[in-house]
Amino acid sequence: MSEKKNPSPRKRGRRSPIAIVLLVGIGLLTTGAAYGMATTATASADIDLSSPSVIDQGGRLFAANCATCHGMQAQGTQAGPSLIGVGAAAVDFQVGTGRMPMQATGPQAPQKPVQFTDAQVKALAAYVASLGPGPSIPSQSALEGGDVANGGELFRINCAMCHNVAGAGGALTEGKYAPELKNSAAVHVYEAMLTGPQNMPVFNDLNLTPSDKKDVVAYLEYLKANPSPGGLELSAIGPVSEGLFMWVLGLGAIIGLTIWITAKSN
Amino acid sequence: MADIVKGTNKDEKSFIPASRERLTGTELGTAVVTTDAFENPGLPPHRQRVTDTNPRRLARAARIVAWLFYVSIALSVFTIFAYMFFPIEAGDTTSIRLSTLYIGLGSAFALFAIGIAAVHWGKAVMADKEGVDERHPVRGTVETRARAVEIFKEADEESGFSRRTLIRNGMIGAFIAFPLPAIALLRGLAPMNTDPNNLMKHTFWKKGLRLTHDPTGVPIKASDLTIGSSVHVIPEGLLDLPETEMLNQKAKAAVLLVRLKPGDLHWTSEKRKSWSYDGIVAYSKICTHVGCPVALYEQQTHHLLCPCHQSQFDIANECAVIFGPAARPLPQLPIAVDSEGYLVAQSDFDQPVGPSFWEREK
Structure with missing residues (x-):
């Protein structure tokens, strides 16, 4: 590229400075892609949560990453609750969505990039499940084929007051919030209902039966798959965003037009 | 005269x-004669527009106006075609969106172009000499x-x-x-044959009615609730009512049932404590401020938030108001367990649910 009609002596024989950036970029992308493929391959493999080697691996991960707050035997400390009996579902939700390990104390542990591979998450879940009986990770068949209409009704009665009827999330008290559900995996939604993470109430199988939970998951999947019939939904959080849009853009346009109408022509 | x-x-x-x-x-002669009366400043000097001095600019402005009218015609035709080619098909919400979107945009901008053209015509092309029309006297001869x-x-x-x-x-x-x-x-x-006060003071709850799931009407056992659970509750038999009556009754009788660790609940009296069962408490879902459904329950802080005006109630302390405009705690539904283990109401609420009204205390 630099070898044009008038090659300057300084540039002759040297690569363009962009080339280095490009090379590094390509290198990083290839490594990342290869790593991603490798980890996906691991994730798709079935992991036996009751196998002693997996539990053992989970125990070591737990001691290294979780025991500071939850205690060496997961018995709980001043900094974190006991995990005996919370079950594999709670671990899969908290660690699988990046909420745990917690980055800093605050009103709520926010969702952040997941810190472990899927295999490691499952190993941690296996270890915690081995400490005491608790809800287990739902199988794929528990998540598919629900009734959307019934799920919608159950969602409006039990979930919509916090998570918004369109699953857009909403504010709670003192800095806490109900997260939006549009990007949540079906399995995590199911586990959240089962275990009641953080300030969310528990919806055990006697309150919302497994079939009810399947319907709620189906409703959320339906929302994800179907675009808003009204067009531009402005993140579906209701009168605040819609009002702001109309007050700023709508009124702004009206004011602009009024000024233009009354201004003298040049 | x-x-x-x-x-x-x-x-x-x-x-x-x-x-x-x-x-x-x-x-x-006796009235105060003002000497510093504001003088009529007259009209500002006439300023010529570019279109007055430059015939080419005038021709361009005239062309723009004409084109805006043509654009409006084109958009109106587009709207007709949008109606024909993007019909609303039953069951397909996307077709509704496209149809209303294109018809709306077409007709709105067709009218908008007429408006812009008319204003531009008036401002840039039509004569703009200032003239004075004296107001004629209102009084007749x-x-x-x-x-x-x-x-x-x-x-x-x-x-x-x-x-x-x-x-x-x-x-x-x-x-x-x-x-x-x-x-x-x-x-x-107003209600014809009933006392409206009475309507507001009583709900569907009465002694022995089972607490059931909303919307299924399945009765709830005390053992169904684990700690941290919250259940939306309607009274047994509510679903048998005709629909309008059912909704009217539900609007007053809706209850939120939660289970806490019994040690987390603080009671002011043994009587209030007897209204709960092993950490299970039932509170009216109707906000005492203006009657919104309060159901944003945080299971760790035991706070209940009303989404309308941010009133907060503390379930651990008999639903006392800890923030916001609500004036009174949420009324508690006294509950007990029957011989089969189902949760039942001990009685109706001990006070009217929902917002204040004049005769509330009488």
């Missing part, structure tokens, strides 16, 4: 000061006013309005009576 008659012999000019005198109630009085008198004479008092008073009475039924009909807005 007398003044006008008096003024008939005078000419127009002498009449006007007389009327001003009458309006102010003072004689001319003396002859017109006298004739008007004459017509009134004549009409009174011919209709007999003043003379035939029977007819006149009858007409006035009819006019007064006519709106009365409308006022009487307002009564129909």
